[in-house]
Amino acid sequence: MDGNDLKSTGKCPVMHGANTATSSDVMNWWPNALNLDILHQHDAKTNPLKGFDYRKALETLDVEALKADLHALMTDSQDWWPADWGHYGGLMIRLAWHAAGSYRLADGRGGAGTGNQRFAPLNSWPDNANLDKARRLLWPIKKKYGNSISWADLIILAGNVAYESMGLKTFGFAFGREDIWHPETDIYWGAEKEWLAPSDNRYGDLSNPATMENPLAAVQMGLIYVNPEGVNGQPDPMKTAGQVRETFVRMAMNDEETAALTAGGHTVGKCHGNGDAELLGASPEGADVAEQGLGWMNHSTRSIGRNAVTSGIEGAWTTHPTTWDNGYFDLLFGYDWELKKSPAGAWQWMPINIREEDMPVDVEDPTIRVMPIMTDADMAMKVDPVYREICQRFAADHAYFTDTFARAWFKLTHRDMGPKVRYIGPEVPAEDLIWQDPVPAGSTSYDVAAVKAKIAASGLSISDMVATAWDSARTYRGSDMRGGTNGARIRLAPQKDWEGNEPARLAHVLSVLEPIAAATAASLADVIVLAGSYGVEQAAKAAGFDITVPFAPGRGDATDAMTDAASFDVLEPVADGFRNWMKKDYVVSAEELMLDRAQLLGLTAPEMTVLVGGMRAMGTNFGGTAHGVFTDRVGALTNDFFVTLTDMGYKWTPAGNNLYHLADRKSGAVKFTATRADLVFGSNSILRAYAEVYAQDDNTEKFVNDFVAAWVKVMNADRFDLV
Numbered sequence: 001m002d003g004n005d006l007k008s009t010g011k012c013p014v015m016h017g018a019n020t021a022t023s024s025d026v027m028n029w030w031p032n033a034l035n036l037d038i039l040h041q042h043d044a045k046t047n048p049l050k051g052f053d054y055r056k057a058l059e060t061l062d063v064e065a066l067k068a069d070l071h072a073l074m075t076d077s078q079d080w081w082p083a084d085w086g087h088y089g090g091l092m093i094r095l096a097w098h099a100a101g102s103y104r105l106a107d108g109r110g111g112a113g114t115g116n117q118r119f120a121p122l123n124s125w126p127d128n129a130n131l132d133k134a135r136r137l138l139w140p141i142k143k144k145y146g147n148s149i150s151w152a153d154l155i156i157l158a159g160n161v162a163y164e165s166m167g168l169k170t171f172g173f174a175f176g177r178e179d180i181w182h183p184e185t186d187i188y189w190g191a192e193k194e195w196l197a198p199s200d201n202r203y204g205d206l207s208n209p210a211t212m213e214n215p216l217a218a219v220q221m222g223l224i225y226v227n228p229e230g231v232n233g234q235p236d237p238m239k240t241a242g243q244v245r246e247t248f249v250r251m252a253m254n255d256e257e258t259a260a261l262t263a264g265g266h267t268v269g270k271c272h273g274n275g276d277a278e279l280l281g282a283s284p285e286g287a288d289v290a291e292q293g294l295g296w297m298n299h300s301t302r303s304i305g306r307n308a309v310t311s312g313i314e315g316a317w318t319t320h321p322t323t324w325d326n327g328y329f330d331l332l333f334g335y336d337w338e339l340k341k342s343p344a345g346a347w348q349w350m351p352i353n354i355r356e357e358d359m360p361v362d363v364e365d366p367t368i369r370v371m372p373i374m375t376d377a378d379m380a381m382k383v384d385p386v387y388r389e390i391c392q393r394f395a396a397d398h399a400y401f402t403d404t405f406a407r408a409w410f411k412l413t414h415r416d417m418g419p420k421v422r423y424i425g426p427e428v429p430a431e432d433l434i435w436q437d438p439v440p441a442g443s444t445s446y447d448v449a450a451v452k453a454k455i456a457a458s459g460l461s462i463s464d465m466v467a468t469a470w471d472s473a474r475t476y477r478g479s480d481m482r483g484g485t486n487g488a489r490i491r492l493a494p495q496k497d498w499e500g501n502e503p504a505r506l507a508h509v510l511s512v513l514e515p516i517a518a519a520t521a522a523s524l525a526d527v528i529v530l531a532g533s534y535g536v537e538q539a540a541k542a543a544g545f546d547i548t549v550p551f552a553p554g555r556g557d558a559t560d561a562m563t564d565a566a567s568f569d570v571l572e573p574v575a576d577g578f579r580n581w582m583k584k585d586y587v588v589s590a591e592e593l594m595l596d597r598a599q600l601l602g603l604t605a606p607e608m609t610v611l612v613g614g615m616r617a618m619g620t621n622f623g624g625t626a627h628g629v630f631t632d633r634v635g636a637l638t639n640d641f642f643v644t645l646t647d648m649g650y651k652w653t654p655a656g657n658n659l660y661h662l663a664d665r666k667s668g669a670v671k672f673t674a675t676r677a678d679l680v681f682g683s684n685s686i687l688r689a690y691a692e693v694y695a696q697d698d699n700t701e702k703f704v705n706d707f708v709a710a711w712v713k714v715m716n717a718d719r720f721d722l723v
Contacts, residue, residue, distance in 0.1 A: 034591055034684045038186035039598060039605045046182040054150060054178045055723070058424050061148040061175070069141050070161040081133045082305050084363040087322040088137060089162040090269020095134040096159020097265060098127065099152075100413045101224040105252045105570050106215030107600070108480030109187050111416030112177065115152035119183035124283035126195050126222040129296050129310045130272075132284050134158075136294065152177030156413045163409070166268055167324035168402065171410040174423035186599075192221035198232045206231070207239075209246035217250035219243050225251075228271075228313055228375035229347040235339055241380035241387060252415055252435065252567060257408040259390040262381055264405035266317040267328045270363070271373060273314035273344035275307045305364045312346035315373035316360045324402070329395035331358065331372055332382055342373075349374040411435060418481020421720045434564045439487040442556035446521035448530070454516045455531045460509060462535040462635050467579065467620040468509045469532020469715065471501045472525075474578070475571045476717040477600035483571050484718025487558035488525035493565050499583060500573040502622065517557075525555035529715050536711055539618045542636035545704045550712050552722055573597070577677035578615050581622030582658070590658055591680040602717060607710040609681060609690040613641040614707040616678070627659070628678035639703040642695035644672065645682045652679060 027033055044050055074092070077083040084090060096112070102122060103111030116122055123132065135155070142154055149157075153175050160173050190202060190213075199220045204211035212219070219226050225247050231239045248258040275298070281287060284295035291297055296310075303309065318327035335351035335358075342348050350371050351358075362368035381387045394401035410429070417423065420436045432438045455465070472490040475483030489495050491510055497503055510524075513531060517524040533549035540547045575582040577594025586593065598608040612628075619634040621627060630644035644650065644662070650671065655661040660679060662672040681687045694703045716722060 034595065034680060034687075035186075036595065036605050036684075036686055038595060039603065039608065041184060041186060041599070042180050042182055048181065049147065052147065054147075055176065055424060057148045058175050061145065063426055066141070066145055066149060066157070067161055069144070070158055071165050073137065073141065073158075074162060074165045078137065080304075081137065082364070084270055084305075085322050085361070085366075087166070088134070089166050089322055091130075091134045091137075092158040092162040093265070093269060095131050096156045096162075096413060098131060098224050099155050100415070101251070102218075103252075103412075103416050103480070104215055104217035104250050105567070106217075106250060107570075107596075108416065108477045108482060109184075109215070111480065112152060112156050112413060113416040113480070114177065114184075115150060115155065115179040116184050117155065118151060119180075120185070120285040121183070121189065124285040124295060125224075126283075127224045127311075129280075129283075130308070132294050132296075149175075150177055150179045152179050159413065163268075163324065166322055168264075169406065171406040172429035173410075173425065173427040174414055174417060175425040176417060176422050188215070189218075190216055190221045195222040196220050196227075199227075200232070209242045212246060212250075215250075217247050219247060226377055228311060228377055230376040233347070235347045235349075235376045235379075237376055237379035237383045240376040241384035244377055244380050245384075252411070253408065255386050256390050256404060257411065259381055259387050260394065260401065260405040260408045261412060262377060263328045263391060263394060263401070264409065266375075266378060267324060268318070268321055270316035270321055270360075271313035271342075271348075271375070272308040272310040273312040273342040273346050273348075275301070275303060275309040275344060277309050277312055277344050279303070280309060306362055309344055312342060312344040313348045313373060313375060314342040314344065314346075315348065315350075315371055317372060317374060317378065319358050319360050319372070321360055326395060326398045326401065329391060329401075332374065332378065332391070333395060334358070337374055337379060337382075347376070349376070349379050416480040419718075419720065422481065434562065435567065437482060437487070437558075437564075438562045439558045440556040440562075442486075442523040442526060442554045443521045444554045446553065448522075448551065448553060451516060451520050451522050451527060451530060452534055454519070455513075455527070455534050458512050458516065458531075460512055460531065460535075462539050463619045463624070464505065464509050465531040465535035466539070466615070466618055467502075468506060468513075469529050469535070470578065470615070470620065471506070472528050473714045473717065474573065474576060474597065474601065476714070477571070478602040478717070479600055481718070481720070485525055485529050485715060486555045486718045487562075488523065488528060488555070489558055489563055489568065490528070491524065492558070492560055492563055494569055494572070498572045500576060500579075500581060500622065522553065523555050523557045525557055526553050529555065533711070533715065535618070536614075536637065536708065539614075539635060539637035540704050540708070542633070543617075543638045543700075543704065545637070545701065547704065547708060549708055552716060552719060554719070554721060576622070578612055579620055579622045580616070580625060580627050580675055580677055585657065590676040591684075594677050594680075601714055603710065603713070605686065606690050606693075606706070607713065609687060610694060610703060610706045611710050611714070612677070612681065613639065613691075613694060613703070614711075616641045627673050627675050630662070630672050630674075630678075637704055637707060639694050639700055641678075642681070642691045642703075645678070645691055646688070646695045 074088050075086055077086050099112035099117045138154060138158055160170050163170055200206050202213050218224055226243045227233055230236050279298045279300045281297040284293055287295045320327055335354055337349040338352055340348060340350045350373055356369055359369040360372055362370050381391050473485045477483055513527045514524055517527045530551055533551050536549050537547060575593040582590055614637055616628045617631050617638050617640055619629055631638060631640035649665055650662045651665050652660050652662055658675050660674045661670045663670045681691045693699055
């Protein structure tokens with residue numbers, strides 16, 4: 001076809017959509033296929049700063065100059081997006097808050113640690129409306145300081161400086177958050193197909209907030225916390241109090257921290273709803289190219305200053321919204337409140353018979369006084385007896401309120417950064433906080449060979465040593481850098497009693513390893529890992545390979561006093577495909593649960609594959625089951641799992657719930673049993689490709705070497721001191 005034919009038929013030589021379609025779009029043809037995309041997040045090819053060392057770049061950052069520039073920004077109002085009362089403090093605090101506030105304790109995902117608010121879906125959540133303007137206001141500063149400050153750090157620092165500029169003495173600040181360069185589209189934010197859909201489907205029983213689906217924390221798709229107008233937009237402060245409590249618990253906050261954050265967050269700034277929300281354009285991700293990444297634009301009428309629309313609620317919470325004071329409590333408890341509608345049609349609470357001097361001034365004209373407001377969540381602080389008592393203590397003691405809020409704000413904005421060793425900068429607090437999961441420093445000067453010799457003489461089996469080290473390490477999750485081997489918390493409550501850790505077997509192994517640690521300068525954490533690595537070496541030797549598994553001493557042993565047992569409950573595994581175990585049957589398949597665990601451990605798909613094959617060969621299954629142990633040489637680090645899985649001399653048949661038989665095609669004799677976590681490596685086209693690599697006759701040594709590399713990666717995942 002020539003050019004005239006193209007023109008005459010109206011066809012375009014570009015394949016429309018092909019260059020923007022994602023792999024998930026393609027796989028919509030096969031909706032039940034296992035999607036491995038979560039293991040490919042943040043591929044190096046998406047990173048424009050390949051090889052860049054952010055921690056080293058931070059050494060060049062002039063923190064004082066940066067903070068001075070941020071302080072100046074707060075009152076440098078721009079015509080294109082003017083500051084309320086000439087101060088951007090409220091906007092920058094909301095930016096930082098909503099970046100950090102997406103964190104949820106159940107799986108550690110979300111939070112401000114990666115700068116993910118720059119990308120979809122978070123950049124276009126309804127609850128994040130107009131935060132694109134806050135990031136754009138920060139751009140000149142980011143441009144100036146360049147690679148020495150990440151977006152992730154800058155966003156949170158802007159919130160800190162905003163509070164400081166309005167009079168709050170903050171608890172501290174840590175640098176160290178590294179930016180990502182691609183949307184985290186594989187995080188599960190909920191099953192809804194539309195923004196702000198009623199929250200009923202998120203709950204087993206809407207009247208019982210504790211029945212919200214895990215790992216979710218926000219009550220509706222597109223919200224950070226709760227609906228400010230009430231449950232499903234229907235005002236009822238007592239019902240809202242229940243949702244507030246459950247949501248903040250799922251974000252690692254207790255009642256006092258929740259009340260402090262609610263009051264402190266609403267001590268400054270305002271809501272925006274003095275206009276017609278129907279006139280707003282698309283969110284950033286759906287807006288026209290001419291908007292240049294901005295969203296919610298109103299080109300029909302004036303939409304800035306006093307006419308801005310964000311949540312639809314209109315007004316400030318306090319008399320002096322740019323000053324850190326106790327004004328929130330003065331108004332909340334000083335007046336009775338009644339339900340009203342904002343100009344944009346949103347439910348809000350307004351004071352009855354308020355004195356003029358208690359009314360805040362207009363954001364543009366200080367000669368005009370306007371009505372303050374409270375949301376349903378604010379009224380929950382007044383009507384819920386627990387929250388009310390806490391808030392009344394705050395009202396009576398401003399210093400106490402200030403300290404409680406400052407600590408809660410620090411926790412909110414740093415909760416997903418992991419242990420304190422990852423904190424960088426001149427404002428890192430000296431105090432060790434229990435939610436940071438502190439671990440004392442361990443020794444690096446002991447004789448590793450001598451400890452290894454004692455392990456060798458202990459009589460422990462390969463499977464016991466490897467399984468115990470794995471169980472200790474598998475708690476790590478890269479989402480918030482919690483868990484892992486460091487601290488040896490596997491010997492403490494609650495981990496020592498977790499079903500997945502086989503408490504009786506674990507107690508026996510620890511009873512053998514603890515005396516070895518006591519007799520040397522080694523920590524038990526080091527001994528557990530060293531024993532597992534020794535077990536891998538012995539398994540490799542049994543397979544004909546003489547190797548040494550790299551080992552880095554220096555782990556410490558945490559104590560009960562250093563361990564917030566309740567917050568560690570969420571780290572309990574409900575399944576572990578690497579040890580072929582599920583606590584019970586779930587709606588989610590065994591292979592999907594395995595994928596989730598692998599992603600939290602920071603594993604790639606090939607690493608997951610080789611680890612599963614090696615663990616099966618060494619006989620490390622939970623309870624010693626034979627499922628997936630496709631070998632007659634149990635305990636040897638062979639590639640037999642992959643050889644058997646890809647052998648067409650066998651056929652697989654279902655034999656029960658999540659159970660399959662492998663039988664000889666000719667005789668029909670059953671040779672092995674398996675679960676879905678085994679068979680997926682043969683059924684999924686991508687995983688089968690990896691399995692075939694490891695099944696090849698010329699890759700037996702590669703298999704062992706790759707297993708060791710992946711093993712060491714998991715054992716050292718929480719060793720931030722090695723970076």
